[in-house]
Amino acid sequence: MSAVLQVRDLKVGFRQDGATTQAVKGVSFDVGEGETVALVGESGSGKSVTALSTVSLLGDAARVEGSVIYRDQEMIGASDRLLRKVRGNDISFIFQEPMTSLNPLHTLEKQLRESIELHQGLTGDAVRKRIIELLDRVGIRDPESRLTAYPHQLSGGQRQRVMIAMALANGPDLLIADEPTTALDVTIQAQILRLLADLKKAEGLSLLFITHDLGIVRRIADRVCVMKDGEIVESGPTSEIFANPQHPYTQMLLSAESTGVPDPVREDAEPIASTDNLRIWFPIQKGLLKRTVGYVKAVNDASIAVRAGETVGIVGESGSGKTTLALAIMRLIQSEGAITFRGENVRDWSTRRLRKLRSEMQIVFQDPYGSLSPRMTCEQIIAEGLGVHGAPDGRPHRELVAEVMQEVGLDPATMHRYPHEFSGGQRQRIAIARAMVLRPRLVVLDEPTSALDMTVQVQIVDLLRKLQRKHDLAYLFISHDLKVVRAMSHRVIVMRNGDVMEHGTAQEIFDAPKTDYTRELLAAAFDDIAV
Incomplete structure (x- = not known):
């Protein structure tokens, strides 16, 4: 298998107050054609810094040494012209939090249009057609109606799909995904992982996947590189790493899963809080006179109790x-229905x-x-x-x-x-x-x-x-x-x-x-x- 990306003895330090802090200390790995390589480790282990180093995205404070070769081209010390060609065109990124990665002041069409016009030279209706095609491919329903939407008008899963569409806009052959599912619900997370699987197969992509969630790694990766304190302490095929981890740090990560059950509740435990047919509806108001034309039914007839x-x-x-229900119990938002705290109905207090x-x-x-x-x-x-x-x-x-x-x-x-x-x-x-x-x-x-x-x-x-x-x-x-x-x-x-x-x-x-x-x-x- 030929390598799309070769990283050799990569070292990254950050200069601050006259001193240099080493974030990455001699990291080496390859990403092969059509392969998924996972970089795993705890926060601060150097995963994201390593990924950003591949196309020189770390800024002036970083001192980068070693070699990063993409398709026989050296990226460290490369000219701005070469880096502009590779970034977003050959190597694309998907970041962890789409709400901060997308510009809140621009529509989806404008944000996708910028990259396509810059790298492909398309204009007018051709760009619009390409945008609709991309949004459709990543599973955005009725994509044409979404072109004028802003990021805050989309759900978390939809925003991440838009980020993936942006990453795929120019047909990259290496996708670097930096914690792309961390902030998502389990069902949305599963959808995004399946989407990446389908796109990888259809487009022949190579994938460098950065995460701290070893459950995801087991699902998606061909090979794993385990990072700790800026170094790769263990690497190998995913099945081998999970079946027989050699390094104590890898063993610790694999055993780090919340297990067991809580202590049983006493039979005579005091009732602390409860609700009876709790309802929280937010009015939808329109027009100059702000007439109520409908309701967002946030919670319907919820009855719960906790001792x-x-x-x-x-x-x-x-x-x-979920959160709306809890906030109502704490009397932080208005609601209808009984809210009892330690035996007293506090809803109207x-x-x-x-x-x-x-x-x-x-x-x-x-x-x-x-x-x-x-x-x-x-x-x-x-x-x-x-x-x-x-x-x-x-x-x-x-x-x-x-x-x-x-x-x-x-x-x-x-x-x-x-x-x-x-x-x-x-x-x-x-x-x-x-x-x-x-x-x-x-x-x-x-x-x-x-x-x-x-x-x-x-x-x-x-x-x-x-x-x-x-x-x-x-x-x-x-x-x-x-x-x-x-x-x-x-x-x-x-x-x-x-x-x-x-x-x-x-x-x-x-x-x-x-x-x-x-x-x-x-x-x-x-x-x-x-x-």
Whole structure:
């Protein structure tokens, strides 16, 4: 098999304040014709830096050494003219977050048109025809009607399909996909992987796939290169790596999966929160007088309950109403139907009356990068709620912050640091500490592990179980990662388009699903997808 891309002894360092930090340390690998090679490893291992180095996309601060040969052409030190020809034409990229990769101010037609006009020289109706053809090929329904749409008007899966269309616009023979499915639901993730499989076969593409999800690697890759601290510590055919990993780091990655079940709930456990026929409809208003012409039915007649020491998992695709339901229970958005918290119907309580309950209801968000203020220290972030509600037992705030930091596995000596000085897993621990310092009774966990590496996910799941056991916490656990849901939840609710499709114990839902939709979710999460 001839090589499309040959990387030899690649070294990348970044200059900052007179010093150079080595991000990649002598990496070598090949990508063959029609082959899928996966670069795997935790955040900071050098995967994305390696990929961006292939066509010199790292900027002036980077110092790149070694050799990157594409089709007998050396890319390191290549002329701008050659790099412009190769970028987007011969080697194309698909990035992780399509919402930030697409320009929010431009229509789909304009964004696709730029690349086609630049590389192919087409104009007018010929470009428009090519755009429609591309959108159709990547599975965008009625593509002609979508040409004037903006990125925010598309779902996450549709946006990623547009990114793939842009990458394919000029007929590349090497596609570099950098975590292209991380932010997507399991069903959408499965669709994107199948789409890449079909396109790879139809177009004869080679694929360099970057991910931290070894479940995806098993499905799609012919060969695997495992990266740690800027080096490839192990490489080989996928079947061999998974069957007989040699390096301790590879063994650790393969064993990093949330397993087991939560501790059983006591029979006399206190009911913490429940809803009865909860309905959340958002009015659609049009015209000068803003008349209501319809409703977005976010949640329809949802009845759920959670007890002390219990985790109720809420699963479903994006837009199914999972987060909306949880926000209504916390009285952060308006709703109809009863909402009971610790025996009292709080749906009609005033904001002032609710303030006393706020310390007992807390939330941990998905993104540990975006949910922490970059201008506040760790201590200030964790203690913020104490400033509003006061300390639960009257102790000094700093003493409570130090205690809760130890509880979530953080060193209290780091409380003076800012969020950017912590890793992703540490930032999520800070977010958990911020919720736990008030000693709540109910915690909403909104995708708390989806932005984290697999090894860090396991640590966070273990931490959440430990905290639940210690403080008898009630959790509403929202996630599209069904493996984590199975490890965390006592009961599971499956939602689709605002409706509760089915609910039951975790064992009932995972072992004997009653609806086709639940079976589809489980198949997408646990079945192999050959690429």
